[in-house]
Amino acid sequence: MTFKILVLNLGSTSTKVAYFENKKEVCSETLRHSTSQVGLPLLKQLPFRLNSIQEFLDENGIGLDNIDIISARGGLLKPIDGGTYGVNRLMLDELTSFNNGEHASNLSAVIAHELGRDHDIQATITDPVVVDELIDEVRMTGLKDISRVSIFHALNQKAVARNFAKKLGKNYTDVNVIVVHMGGGITVGAHEKGRVIDVNDGLYGDGPMSPTRSGALPNRAFAKYIFDNQLTLHEINTIISKQGGFISLKGTEDALTIEREALDGDQYSLDLYRSLSVQIAKEIGSRATVLKGDIDGILFTGGLAHSKFLIDLIRPYIEFLGDVEVYAGEEEMQALAEGAYRVLTGEEKLKEYI
Incomplete structure (x- = not known):
């Protein structure tokens, strides 16, 4: 049977x-919007974004009456376990109230619901950035009113971990891996038998620096x-x-430019990349302890994983911990399709957002 997603x-x-x-992509497109359009308040962006999607469907001869499921990127919701969730009224209310944060991704599920409503099509989200499976031991900090939170590249991290497990002939729930997503933000997750039990907050500066983020800072110096x-x-x-990160240190977030400068002999750019590699390695080491050294693989993904130079700088610090594999880039659309497909085939149960 062919499911249409x-x-x-x-x-x-x-x-x-x-x-x-x-699980096979038939067609796709990245629809760019004007500065004036994306400058509108998010809810006022719904009409032109909905119209652009409808135009894509019309141009490719795709009728909504033939679609089995609409899989959308998850937005900023309250913390939830990983998995695929049906879009319901509570989820829609939280996404449009922006109580948990304001980002364009909040509109994905709203539009999925709008498109599917008149055709009785199930709308879903899979592994949003707010996936929170942390164990209690890693939440506590030295201030009783502050706890660590889980905000990371859950969709891509879990997709990469599943692909690695499949390569081993196992299920995601059978392996322990450390996944390092290196993009505009960098997150390092300890995946234990299908749950991310420890990960740094990749949004607001926990863990390594990155092209746009400061990473962890010395408390007293930052307070001053x-x-x-x-x-x-x-x-x-x-x-x-x-x-923060590259922008603060070099005035640009363009990692390729900084890497070229480092390879051409610019000492400051080389020092930056060496520091970055050590910070990432230290974060990997931290996750290794949480997994008690039981590691099937260390997996690199995200845009910066295309850099052999950076990977080679990190390797000497961490390869004693386990096998290193690189899954460069992001496969978010594929991961969203596969999340929906697992529900359609009964491999996973559709979860309820409550």
């Missing part, structure tokens, strides 16, 4: 749409920096999540 992934400046038959510059909470969040 529509996949939606809304980002800040674009709308990604793809049509799959079972905030005090001296009389920063607001919004300004602090902007600095550590959008103006």
